[in-house]
Amino acid sequence: MRAAFLFTVFAITALLVQTTVLPFTSIGRATPDLLLIMCVYLGLRQHSVAGAVGAFLLGYLQDAFSGSVVGLNAFGMCLVFIVVYMTSRRLWVDNTISKFVVVFLASVLKSAALLSLAALFMSVEGVGGTVLRYLLVEAVLAALLSPAVFAVLAQTQHLAVAEEE
Amino acid sequence: MLEFVRRNRVVLTSGSLLLLSLLLLSSSSRTRQPHDPLARLVLEAMRPLQSTAAASVDALTRAWRTYVALIGVRQENEALRRRVLDLEQEAVRSAEIEQTDKRLEELLNFRSTLGGDVQAARIIGRDPLPWSGTMVISKGESDGVRKAMAVLSPFGVVGQTMATSAHAARVLLITDHNSGVDAVVQRTRARGIVEGGLDGGCVMKYLKRGEDVEVGDTIVTSGLDGVFPKGIMIGTVTRLTRGTRGLLQVAEVQPSVPLDRIEEVLVVRGGLASKDGAP
Numbered sequence: 001m002r003a004a005f006l007f008t009v010f011a012i013t014a015l016l017v018q019t020t021v022l023p024f025t026s027i028g029r030a031t032p033d034l035l036l037i038m039c040v041y042l043g044l045r046q047h048s049v050a051g052a053v054g055a056f057l058l059g060y061l062q063d064a065f066s067g068s069v070v071g072l073n074a075f076g077m078c079l080v081f082i083v084v085y086m087t088s089r090r091l092w093v094d095n096t097i098s099k100f101v102v103v104f105l106a107s108v109l110k111s112a113a114l115l116s117l118a119a120l121f122m123s124v125e126g127v128g129g130t131v132l133r134y135l136l137v138e139a140v141l142a143a144l145l146s147p148a149v150f151a152v153l154a155q156t157q158h159l160a161v162a163e164e165e
Numbered sequence: 166m167l168e169f170v171r172r173n174r175v176v177l178t179s180g181s182l183l184l185l186s187l188l189l190l191s192s193s194s195r196t197r198q199p200h201d202p203l204a205r206l207v208l209e210a211m212r213p214l215q216s217t218a219a220a221s222v223d224a225l226t227r228a229w230r231t232y233v234a235l236i237g238v239r240q241e242n243e244a245l246r247r248r249v250l251d252l253e254q255e256a257v258r259s260a261e262i263e264q265t266d267k268r269l270e271e272l273l274n275f276r277s278t279l280g281g282d283v284q285a286a287r288i289i290g291r292d293p294l295p296w297s298g299t300m301v302i303s304k305g306e307s308d309g310v311r312k313a314m315a316v317l318s319p320f321g322v323v324g325q326t327m328a329t330s331a332h333a334a335r336v337l338l339i340t341d342h343n344s345g346v347d348a349v350v351q352r353t354r355a356r357g358i359v360e361g362g363l364d365g366g367c368v369m370k371y372l373k374r375g376e377d378v379e380v381g382d383t384i385v386t387s388g389l390d391g392v393f394p395k396g397i398m399i400g401t402v403t404r405l406t407r408g409t410r411g412l413l414q415v416a417e418v419q420p421s422v423p424l425d426r427i428e429e430v431l432v433v434r435g436g437l438a439s440k441d442g443a444p
Contacts, residue, residue: 012214020218049178056182065211071190078186082179121194 003160004050010156011038011058014149019065030134032141033107035062037149039077040106043084044093045157055081072117076110083109096147103146107139265428272429275319279394282434283317284308288427289333298324298341298361302430305332313392315433321398321421322346322386323430334432338424339399340365347390348399350376351383359384359399359418367400369416376414378405384418394433 014034022031035058042051042058059077063070084106087093093102115132170177276283286308290301304310306329316323316336324338337344341361348359348369355376357369369384382402388395404417 012211015211016214016218019215020222047175049174052175052178052182055179056186059186069190069193071186071188071193075183075186075190078179078183082176082183085175085179117190121190 003157004054006156006160007038007054007153010153011035011061014038015061015065030137030141032145033110033138034142034145034149035059036077036080036107036110037103037142037146038153039080040084040099040103040146041150041153043081043106044088044099044102045154047085047089051085052078052081069121072114072121075117076113079113080106080110099146099150100143104139104143107142108135111135111138268429271319272431275317276431279317279431279433282309284310284432284434286310286334286430286432288430291425298338298344298365298424299327300324300336300338300424302334302336302432303332304432305330305334307331309434310334310432311434314435315393315397317393317397317431317433318422318427318429320423320427321400322393323422323424323427325392326432336430339367339420339422340424345390346393346399347387348384349387350378350402351385352379353377353382356387357416362417366403367418367420369402369418370413372414372416374407374412374414378402378414378416380405382416384416 039055055077059074062073286302286304292299314326324336326334327337328335344361346359357372384399386393386397398421400418400420402416403419407414
């Protein structure tokens with residue numbers, strides 16, 4: 001319970017940082033997706049229903065701030081979670097480089113999913129070009145930040161578990 | 166069946182949530198309503214936090230931009246200050262050149278009025294001793310300058326050469342106590358000898374007591390000493406001293422040449438006509 005609370009606080013903080021601080025440090029319009037990194041963390045470490053619900057809520061939270069239609073990021077996060085979850089059950093993903101690669105691919109996957117859904121459900125012209133232009137940059141930025149975010153999340157989880165015990 | 170669900174509950178939950186997301190997406194895109202009521206609630210709950218964070222970031226950004234701007238202003242200020250200094254030095258140089266031009270023009274005019282064989286020279290040194298009145302000029306024997314030649318300026322008599330070397334000469338100023346110039350009072354032609362005084366001025370001695378001399382009278386060279394041409398201004402009488410006894414009177418003379426400020430002089434090498442044109 002305490003872990004869920006801390007995770008929620010961390011998610012809200014990450015969202016605040018992502019919507020206030022990171023736009024000033026972005027490259028072009030590419031901003032690293034901190035919530036996506038959290039979603040990947042859930043897929044790697046939280047093999048439970050709570051993890052899946054957490055991923056959905058992360059996406060839902062992002063939808064609330066994105067100005068887009070509800071369900072877009074929620075779908076993307078759920079997709080990322082399930083892919084990472086299934087991958088981590090078959091592959092050993094524990095060192096820094098593999099996490100780096102997983103976050104990079106997860107970012108590409110999420111962007112591709114959002115692009116596909118936007119094409120299906122929304123009739124906004126030019127979205128594809130914009131997403132494609134910044135897709136790789138965003139993926140690299142997210143991958144670069146992933147070690148730090150993973151470390152903080154692991155520490156948070158460790159503290160929560162220790163206090164519960 | 167239950168075992169299957171239990172073993173795959175994470176995948177099934179994720180799949181359900183994927184479907185839910187699609188339903189939400191489909192619903193919201195169909196109604197063209199970007200935020201559902203729950204999302205609005207979340208948005209409203211997050212608003213104070215986001216406002217605070219945004220304000221903090223704005224403040225930090227402004228502070229940073231101000232700092233960067235201040236650095237730019239400081240650099241610009243330093244560059245402008247350097248530029249001002251350069252321009253001031255340039256202005257000083259220009260003024261100096263203008264002053265030199267003016268002095269040299271006066272010297273040339275004076276030289277043309279003198280005629281004869283004269284040599285322009287620059288003052289390159291002054292006497293360090295306060296009681297001694299000499300200066301060094303930039304011309305010497307190689308330029309035809311010899312001992313006991315008159316040294317003049319457009320303002321009047323400066324002195325005479327007392328020692329020479331190949332490329333320089335020392336000039337004994339009329340204010341030195343060893344100096345003596347045969348002179349007359351321009352108005353009355355009363356004759357005397359102008360010698361240097363210890364206070365930086367001159368005195369005209371050997372004036373007969375009965376001669377008509379007044380304060381303000383102009384003293385000029387007589388041309389009788391064989392050094393200075395006739396009619397060159399020496400100075401102005403500032404004070405007269407007549408004793409109760411004796412045959413002579415003494416006049417204090419303020420030299421017409423600002424000896425501590427002149428920078429160029431003319432050395433009379435010979436063949437000079439009198440200033441007043443008399444033979």
